[in-house]
Structure formats: C-alpha cells, structure tokens
Amino acid sequence: MGGAEESQRLIPLHGFQRVLGTFGEEDEGPLFLITAGIHGNERAGVEAVQRVFAALREAQGTPAGRFKGRCVAFAGNLKGLRAGVRFIDQDLNRLWTKKGIARLLAGDPSLDDAEEAEARELLGCFEKELGRARGKVLIMDLHTSSADGPPFSCMGDTIPNRKLAFALPVPVILGLEEAIDGAMLDWFYEQGHVAIAVEGGKHQARETVDNLEAMIWIALVASGNLHERDLPRLGDFKRLLEREVRGIPHILEIRYREVIRPGEKFHMIPGFKTFDRIQKGTPLAEKDGEVLRATEDGYVLLPLYQGQGEDGFFIGRRVPRFWLLVASLLRRLHASRLLPLLPGVRPHPEKKDRFLVDPKIARWGTVQVFHLLGYRRRRPEGDQLVFSRRPQW
Numbered sequence: 256m257g258g259a260e261e262s263q264r265l266i267p268l269h270g271f272q273r274v275l276g277t278f279g280e281e282d283e284g285p286l287f288l289i290t291a292g293i294h295g296n297e298r299a300g301v302e303a304v305q306r307v308f309a310a311l312r313e314a315q316g317t318p319a320g321r322f323k324g325r326c327v328a329f330a331g332n333l334k335g336l337r338a339g340v341r342f343i344d345q346d347l348n349r350l351w352t353k354k355g356i357a358r359l360l361a362g363d364p365s366l367d368d369a370e371e372a373e374a375r376e377l378l379g380c381f382e383k384e385l386g387r388a389r390g391k392v393l394i395m396d397l398h399t400s401s402a403d404g405p406p407f408s409c410m411g412d413t414i415p416n417r418k419l420a421f422a423l424p425v426p427v428i429l430g431l432e433e434a435i436d437g438a439m440l441d442w443f444y445e446q447g448h449v450a451i452a453v454e455g456g457k458h459q460a461r462e463t464v465d466n467l468e469a470m471i472w473i474a475l476v477a478s479g480n481l482h483e484r485d486l487p488r489l490g491d492f493k494r495l496l497e498r499e500v501r502g503i504p505h506i507l508e509i510r511y512r513e514v515i516r517p518g519e520k521f522h523m524i525p526g527f528k529t530f531d532r533i534q535k536g537t538p539l540a541e542k543d544g545e546v547l548r549a550t551e552d553g554y555v556l557l558p559l560y561q562g563q564g565e566d567g568f569f570i571g572r573r574v575p576r577f578w579l580l581v582a583s584l585l586r587r588l589h590a591s592r593l594l595p596l597l598p599g600v601r602p603h604p605e606k607k608d609r610f611l612v613d614p615k616i617a618r619w620g621t622v623q624v625f626h627l628l629g630y631r632r633r634r635p636e637g638d639q640l641v642f643s644r645r646p647q648w
C-alpha cells in the first residue's frame with residue numbers, strides 16, 4: 256500500500272520511554288491506565304497518547320484542565336517500538352497467564368528474553384500505580400492492525416467493562432480474550448479491574464491516530480476523570496468515530512480463530528478488511544497450500560497481512576443487544592445456581608466457581624449459556640471444557 260492515505264511519521268527515539276505521560280495526582284479519584292505499543296509495530300497508540308497528554312498539560316490550571324484522579328500511560332514493548340517490529344522474541348501480549356507471571360517472577364532476570372524483560376518492567380510499573388490507587392482502576396490497551404478496518408473495542412463481558420466499552424461509539428467484540436491465552440488485560444481482569452482493548456485501524460493510516468485519540472478522550476469522560484462540560488470537543492470525537500463505523504453491527508462475538516503454528520505458511524487472500532461480511536465457504540486464506548474457507552456466515556475480523564503473529568483471522572457473529580440485557584438480568588438473579596442441572600455440566604471438583612463440561616453429553620448452546628451467565632472458557636482439561644466465573648460479572 257502507500258500513497259496519500261499513509262503518513263510516514265518518524266517519532267523521535269526519546270518518544271519511546273516507558274512512562275509516556277502522567278497527569279493528576281489525586282489518589283482518591285479513578286486511576287486510568289493506558290498502554291500503547293504492546294505490539295512494537297503499533298506506534299499510532301503512542302502518538303495518540305502524546306497528543307492527549309500535551310492537551311491535558313496545556314489546559315492545566317484552566318477549567319478545562321479540571322481532572323479527577325490520575326491517568327498514566329505506558330509504552331508496552333519498548334524494544335519492539337524502537338525497532339519497529341511486533342516483537343523481538345515472543346508476543347508480549349501472550350505471556351500474562353497466572354502461571355506465566357509466577358514463572359517470570361521466580362526466574363532469574365538476567366536470563367529474560369526481550370519480552371520477558373519488558374513484562375517484568377511493566378509489572379513493576381503497574382504494581383506501583385495499583386498500590387497507590389484508592390479509587391476504581393480502569394485500563395485501556397491501544398492496538399492497531401495490519402488490515403484496513405474501522406475502530407472497535409474488545410472486552411470480556413462483565414457489567415463494569417460494558418459501561419466503559421459502550422461509552423465508545425464503536426463496535427464491541429466479545430470473546431477475543433477467551434480465544435487468546437495470556438493477553439495482558441487478563442492480568443487486570445483477574446484482579447477485578449475494568450479493562451478493555453481498542454483497535455484504532457490500520458497501523459500507518461493517519462486516521463488511526465485520530466481514532467485512538469478520540470477513544471481515549473471519550474473514555475476519560477466515561478471513567479469520571481474528566482467532566483463532559485470540561486471537554487468541549489467530546490461531541491466532535493464521538494461524531495468522528497460514528498462516521499468510521501457506520502453500518503457495522505454494534506456487538507459481535509468471536510466464533511472462530513484461525514491459529515498459525517510455528518513453521519506453517521499462512522497467506523491471507525488480499526483485500527479483506529475487518530468487518531467484511533462473509534458467507535460460509537468463502538475462501539479467506541491459504542495455509543501450507545490448502546485453501547481455508549469461512550466456517551460459517553459472519554464477519555471477518557483482524558485478517559493478518561503482516562509476517563509476524565499467530566492469529567490468521569477471526570470470524571465474528573452479531574449479538575443482539577437484547578441478549579446482553581437478558582444476560583445482566585440472569586446474572587442478577589444468580590441463575591448460575593441452575594448450571595449443574597444442565598446435561599453434561601458438573602462443578603469442578605477442586606476449584607471454586609468453575610465448571611467442567613463434557614462436550615459429548617452437553618447440548619448445543621451450552622457455551623452460550625455460560626457466556627450469558629458471566630463465565631468464560633478456559634483451557635480444556637483433558638476432553639472436558641472448563642468454564643470459570645469472571646471476577647466481576
């Protein structure tokens with residue numbers, strides 16, 4: 256690609272520091288954390304963050320500078336950002352499982368690979384901020400993608416996450432965190448914080464920075480850090496995003512993930528954008544010479560058009576908003592008490608708030624029932640599916 260739509264921005268090296276910005280001191284208010292460039296080839300997030308902090312600093316001392324709580328932004332994969340690559344040794348957004356972090360902390364730092372060292376430093380930064388926070392904590396992780404496509408957000412379906420994600424006028428994708436093991440936001444979820452990821456658009460497109468900036472401002476109002484009367488541009492930011500996502504369903508869930516294993520030759524068929532409609536059987540990609548077709552009708556999400564990465568593409572399906580209302584109601588009624596009555600479902604013998612599901616006995620739709628009730632799928636144990644209740648559902 257190239258041409259007028261792409262801008263060649265050169266961020267000076269000093270732009271890539273671990274702490275990209277801090278604003279506000281009040282420990283009682285909400286703590287809003289932002290991470291940008293967890294993938295080193297996704298620099299637009301860093302630029303968006305720099306714009307926001309420059310504007311905040313400029314407004315300091317004026318009514319528009321009124322800010323409750325604190326906002327801190329971190330660069331994710333510093334070495335990757337400096338080199339302009341997604342990662343050096345491994346994907347920094349895949350090593351945040353409970354076990355992975357425990358192993359990292361027990362290990363010898365001098366033996367860390369590039370991303371383990373990044374994760375270790377980030378953990379220290381996060382813990383320092385979380386340690387001083389007295390109010391609620393929210394995290395927004397900024398991403399961009401190799402394919403064209405409008406902005407959107409991803410979240411685990413908890414009621415507090417919905418509040419933040421639905422404040423942004425962009426589509427929400429459910430279940431991506433379930434499909435990917437060890438995403439950084441998981442580490443925050445497990446501690447009960449509000450955590451969403453946002454995608455701004457194509458890596459180098461100029462509007463990607465605008466989209467990410469707009470999402471940060473709107474989120475700062477939704478979090479309570481800024482009052483909407485102090486952000487005169489709020490309406491402009493919302494309209495900018497609304498224009499980008501016209502005609503796209505508001506809520507989608509992940510139905511399929513195409514995994515690329517080491518050594519496999521994956522090649523996406525050119526021309527797909529995120530949210531393109533596809534029919535069952537549509538040829539999407541080639542892997543080791545074999546054509547991969549859509550497994551069902553839906554929307555193609557995050558088609559991979561870059562060398563690095565282990566997710567070839569996802570297929571999503573529209574979720575009616577009504578369904579989410581049903582879900583909140585069922586959760587409030589504690590309907591999960593009825594789960595063991597479903598065929599093939601039994602409580603986990605050792606772990607609280609977990610269930611084992613025998614896929615040979617369970618009825619079709621059991622996975623959906625678990626989602627509705629605020630459970631997420633975990634790695635299977637033997638031939639049994641495992642579901643656990645989200646910390647804040």
Ligand SMILES: [Zn+2]
Nearest residue numbers: 294297398399
């Ligand atoms: Zn990314």
